[in-house]
Amino acid sequence: MPFLSLPGFDLDATLDAGQTFAWERRADGSWQGFAGDQPCIVAARPGGVDVLHGPVDAVRRYFFHTGPEGERLLDALPPDPAVQRALAACRGLRLIQDPWWPCTASFICSSLKPIPHIRQLHWRLRRAWAAPGADFPDLPFPSPAQVASAGEQALRRLGLGFRARHLHAAASVLAEGRWDFSRLQGLPTEEAARQLRSLPGVGDKIAHCILLYAGGRLDAFPLDVWMIRIMQRHYRKPGRRLRRPADLHRFAARHLGPLRGLAQLYLFHHARMEKTRPDQDDKSGQGKAISPWSAPLLPPGNRPRSAVA
Structure with a gap:
């Protein structure tokens, strides 16, 4: 092999x-x-x-995908103690780059979901449009046109809940040609994020996830409730406002620099590795388990009812 x-x-x-x-x-x-x-x-x-x-x-x-620049990028991360601790613990972690539409659809499905559940929804979408009896490797991700034609109720049957409405609406916009990822080319990251937010189901955090994990924009900085708490844990001090996303974006740009998206990836994963609650340590100093990041997987191999049946 x-x-x-x-x-x-x-x-x-x-x-x-x-x-x-x-x-x-x-x-x-x-x-x-x-x-x-x-x-x-x-x-x-x-x-x-x-x-x-x-x-x-x-x-x-x-x-x-960054080639030999990958190690040099890690060496260029800011000499911030929290970032350097995360990098030392997770040095083998690498940034990947997924295609635009599967990445976008997955993060639209991510709202209020832990990582294992988002992965389940991603694979349910793949398997729902597969040929009868097919499994890996014959599981291409459904196109926007396929998702749009299936309808919201079919997506709800796959377990997407309220996210089905947003995913169906976003797929419809793309399938009808009312929006295209090519419009992001050449735009500054904040303007590209604003353009992405015009898609149904895409807010600021999801827009920055798409730009980082599909677009390779290393200055994109996704902020969800967990990342906000991580930032407050490491950087909050008297006189420094770090409550609003706008404040955190400005601080990250100033303190973590043009590679702040890469720094975010390491800070976030390091917090998951430690399995401590970013905003609250217990008296032992070890912290408490973060249940939203460690929710149990459903039994493997469960095939959802086809969205197109």
């Missing part, structure tokens, strides 16, 4: 950091998923990964 040499790379951290939902862990510990639109199966091995299925070049581009 092909072996891809990626010294220091942490496959599990990279695929379980909340930046992509296009991968699911197999019973043997390997991962199956999509490097861009290419179905792949990869397994961690010291010094790199075994590519059990799929093109090696697609795997290399997906995990190291």
